[in-house]
Amino acid sequence: MLNQFDTIAAIATPAGRGGVGVVRVSGTLVPMIAQAILHKVPNPRYATYSPFVTAQNALIDQGIALYFPAPNSFTGEAVLELQGHGGAVVMDQLLSAVLAAGARLAQPGEFSERAFLNGKIDLTQAEAIADLIDSASVQAMRSALRSLQGEFSHKINALLEQLILLRTYIEAGIDFVDEEIDLLADGQVQQKLSVLKQTLQTIFAQAQQGFLLNEGVKIALVGEPNVGKSSLLNCLAGRETAIVTPIAGTTRDIVRDQIQLDGMPLHIIDTAGLRETTDIVEQEGIRRTKLALEDADLVILLLDDRYADDQATPELLASIPSEPLIIRNKIDLSNHAAGVSPQGMVYISAKTGAGVDALKDKLRQRLGVQTQTEGTFIARRRHLEALKRTLIAVENAMDCVTHYQNELVAEELRLAQQALGEITGEFTSDDLLGKIFSTFCIGK
Ligand code: GDP
Ligand code: ZN
Secondary structure (H helix, E strand, O other): OOOOOOOEEEEOOOOOOEEEEEEEEEOOOHHHHHHHHHOOOOOEOOOEEEEEEOOOOOEEEEEEEEEEOOOOOOOOOOEEEEEEEEOHHHHHHHHHHHHHOOOEEOOOOHHHHHHHHOOOOOHHHHHHHHHHHHOOOHHHHHHHHHHHOOHHHHHHHHHHHHHHHHHHHHHHHHOOHHHHHHHHHOOHHHHHHHHHHHHHHHHHHHHHHHHHHHHOEEEEEEOOOOOOHHHHHHHHHOOOOOOOOOOOOOOOOOEEEEEEEOOEEEEEEEOOOOOOOOOHHHHHHHHHHHHHHHHOOEEEEEEEHHHHHHHOOHHHHHHOOOOOEEEEEOHHHHOOOOEEOOOOOEEOOOOOOOOHHHHHHHHHHHHOOOOOOOOOOOOOHHHHHHHHHHHHHHHHHHHHHHOOOHHHHHHHHHHHHHHHHHHHOOOOOHHHHHHHHHOOOOOO
């Protein structure tokens, strides 16, 4: 375990060439390191133009130094930022000089971890920093910003407050055994729990939307060779990524592609067909297809409209573990009208683009994508799991209230509080922290 009192340093800008490169330093040794590199401690929060030198007084670069004394910095510790020229050698030399002056190399996410440990940000905000940097769409970026600004934590903290009040009330009641029955009988506790449950459900729905925006959904695309799977992907993606060839059976291996629908990543698995075969390679493809079908959030079955009834055999439909979205392609050849039929079947031409907008609407509906993402905050699987545990504990508490089991109500509320507290980091283990921060990039 690395010492959390060490002064840490890292190059905070991406590797490679750039106009500016930044070395960031945090910890108690910062004034001493500034003295070594700059021969002075800069005025707090002023941009100071200065030469950067080694311990042997050799010039490395000249640039801007920024000094933030503790506790008014990102990490809550003394922070020094050295902005030099963004060349690999310059940055390497500058970092080496800082390390020689007493800092050690920071672990991934260690600056953010210190900001969390020093109470500058809570866990959801720390995670939002990573999600903001990694965001793949404007919608995901905005949601991450909302989490970073504390919107998610505010909601969680408001809920925590209500939970604690209720718990205190009930625990106080336990000490006065005679009044125990009355405490739960007047319906007030049950009513408060019911409000709590509704709020939790709303937050869960919002978090789920944020989770989808962050992680995306898995779609398995099934269809015989040549029905137009690759063409459909190209069409949805609006770019030439999948390979379109007129030879049947070319998509032998599983092809993965990622496209976006309103900023939500769709992880599409373009599968080999499910047809019977003696070819070893194709058999392997079919085995993988079956696994992908079970794992997918949505299965799309693509048919050639001219031969749709021959292709959608009962055996094929039975092999799909969930209700597939059925798309009939090549309507330019079958002369069928584009759009969604009353049975929910979608008619398109991946070649002309007819019906593709209707298909996107259908996809939004099936995947629960909201085009309007205002109020969504970025969320991770662990947040959803914690919210689910909270919800279960609150429901259990409501059940115990109806049986006048004061102590059990109090215990369930304690569990609810703990699950909720894990989200913001009020209750955490070192394991969890290590897992979260180790996925960050270095210098963050
Ligand atoms: P995959 O094997 O299912 O991936 O099918 P491809 O996307 O490779 O398409 C097979 C052939 O059908 C290619 O020659 C495509 O240009 C053609 N194709 C795909 N969609 C359509 C369509 O809607 N109309 C017509 N006329 N041809 C299509
Ligand atoms: Zn293909």
